[in-house]
Amino acid sequence: MRQFEHATLMDQAESLAISIGHALDLAIKAKGWAVLAVSGGKSPQAMFERLRYRPVRWEAVTVTLVDERAVPPDDADSNGAMVRSHLLREGAGVAAWAPLIRDEAEAAHPQSAVARLNQAFLQPDVVVLGMGEDGHTASLFPDAPELQTALSEPTPGYIVTHPSVAPHARITLNLAALLAADRMFLAISGEKKAAVLEQALKTPTPSLPVSVVLARHRHGVDVFRV
Secondary structure, eight states: OEEEEOSSHHHHHHHHHHHHHHHHHHHHHHHSOEEEEEOOSSTTHHHHHHHTTSOOOGGGEEEEESEEESSOTTSTTOHHHHHHHHTSSGGGGGSEEEOSOOSHHHHHOHHHHHHHHHHTOOOOSEEEEOOOTTSOBTTBOTTOTTHHHHHHOOSOOEEEEOOTTSSSOEEEEOHHHHHHOSEEEEEEOSHHHHHHHHHHTTSOBTTBHHHHHHHHOTTOOEEEEO
């Protein structure tokens, strides 16, 4: 694992965008195309607004999500809506988009979306993660009843989780899918998350799901801190 310290959030966003762009370039050179799975929320927005200008062969990239809330595609809480608004524009506007929730019917029954996604699973080459102060990453929440299944299922894919601390059911990549990615990036900011990260680095435990990802990724995770 490599850690990179940054003085400001803007520095972190720029550095992360450059690194993701380079990882996509390598994947495209190796096989002609690449799949990028990104996280939602507000934290990645500044990075997306830089990444979309990177000189990547965006026509060879498919963008998808690490996780999504079970809400309609244009809902204010939709990770997909945020990605479309902040990333899939300018140069990146020609990238293919693979949403996790396609319509209101899938939002109402997220298991149907998972069945569709897993039937023709699109393995990400590059994964960009965030982390909560409870140690969750993607939608692998410590209190989710489905956490053990998400961590132990050997086949890469998506799963529905129901964290009690979140207002919506979630669709998320399972651990096997995260570990199968060639490159993985984790972005964190603030003293609280720094303390959680230090604890996660000591011993992998399901009570801090991010710790399991950090401990088991075969190439190591690049952590961008501020």
